[in-house]
Amino acid sequence: VKKNGRFHYRFYRSEMSQAFPNEVLMEAHLRRAIEFDELSIHLQPQIDLQTNEIDSFEALIRWNNRKFGYVPPSQFIPLAESSGLIIQVGDWVLEQVCKNLQEWKVKGYRPVRVAVNISPKQFKQENFATKIEQLLNIYDIEPKYLELEITESSMVNVSETHEILTKLKELGVYVSVDDFGTGYSSLSYLKKYPIDIIKIDQSFIADINKDEKNEAIIKAIITLSENLGMDVVAEGVEEEFQEEFLKLNNCRKGQGYLYNKPLPVDLIIKEYLVN
Ligand code: C2E
Numbered sequence: 362v363k364k365n366g367r368f369h370y371r372f373y374r375s376e377m378s379q380a381f382p383n384e385v386l387m388e389a390h391l392r393r394a395i396e397f398d399e400l401s402i403h404l405q406p407q408i409d410l411q412t413n414e415i416d417s418f419e420a421l422i423r424w425n426n427r428k429f430g431y432v433p434p435s436q437f438i439p440l441a442e443s444s445g446l447i448i449q450v451g452d453w454v455l456e457q458v459c460k461n462l463q464e465w466k467v468k469g470y471r472p473v474r475v476a477v478n479i480s481p482k483q484f485k486q487e488n489f490a491t492k493i494e495q496l497l498n499i500y501d502i503e504p505k506y507l508e509l510e511i512t513e514s515s516m517v518n519v520s521e522t523h524e525i526l527t528k529l530k531e532l533g534v535y536v537s538v539d540d541f542g543t544g545y546s547s548l549s550y551l552k553k554y555p556i557d558i559i560k561i562d563q564s565f566i567a568d569i570n571k572d573e574k575n576e577a578i579i580k581a582i583i584t585l586s587e588n589l590g591m592d593v594v595a596e597g598v599e600e601e602f603q604e605e606f607l608k609l610n611n612c613r614k615g616q617g618y619l620y621n622k623p624l625p626v627d628l629i630i631k632e633y634l635v636n
Pocket residue numbers: 405420421422433434435438451454478479480539540563596597598599616617618619622623
């Protein structure tokens with residue numbers, strides 16, 4: 362690790378683009394992003410492939426820094442996770458989504474479920490399920506309108522995983538496994554834990570028509586979810602032929618630029634929620 366450390370560091374710095382000269386500065390700015398009102402939520406539709414109707418949205422955080430401009434989540438989420446700021450940031454996202462759901466209900470818009478990305482550190486908080494319960498109460502939200510996306514890394518080596526997931530199940534919120542197929546992939550957690558939805562990682566979708574083994578894996582994941590009574594979403598659908606393949610193989614839902622990119626909430630309301 363030491364040996365490659367320098368190269369790795371330089372590579373990472375150039376990857377950080379023009380935005381922030383270093384992580385320390387980025388962290389300092391991220392620390393104040395909420396109070397300076399620099400964070401926002403975009404929503405991306407997930408489409409029912411049988412009906413072509415909207416099934417749900419995924420909430421994706423956006424950070425527009427007053428000094429350095431737009432910073433992609435791929436840059437600041439890992440930093441938020443390692444610095445612990447993810448708790449504050451994650452709470453903010455959850456609260457925003459709940460506020461939106463409440464507002465839609467009050468205004469009589471069409472109710473649509475929203476999925477929120479949950480980092481391992483957030484998930485492992487002792488009071489995580491209680492936090493969710495409180496939010497549902499405060500904003501008077503039916504649990505079926507909230508979905509939590511966790512990754513495989515949230516499920517391995519956490520002794521409390523079962524307890525947390527069981528509590529969430531009792532609350533009635535949906536739980537999905539994000540980036541399925543890319544993690545440590547012990548399939549045993551699909552057996553052990555009450556999971557509702559599997560999201561096939563976009564790297565598999567990107568390789569449709571390129572690699573037969575890849576296609577066999579996608580088909581197997583779809584069949585697996587079906588047999589386990591779980592729902593399945595394909596991520597990163599960009600092309601018609603990818604959608605064709607997914608429909609042909611009975612994938613229930615799709616998400617990706619083919620349908621829409623993540624959009625600011627006011628545009629989502631206009632496009633999807635008012636009749
Ligand atoms: P993810 O959860 O896998 O989210 C999907 C990513 O794919 C999003 O990138 C989305 O904009 C992008 N995407 C959607 N459709 C397509 C497509 O057709 N093609 C391609 N190439 N990409 C597509 P984004 O918004 O930049 O987010 C990147 C990652 O950052 C997310 O990956 C997630 O891991 C993390 N993230 C985003 N928002 C949050 C958040 O509120 N909390 C946490 N903990 N993580 C977040």
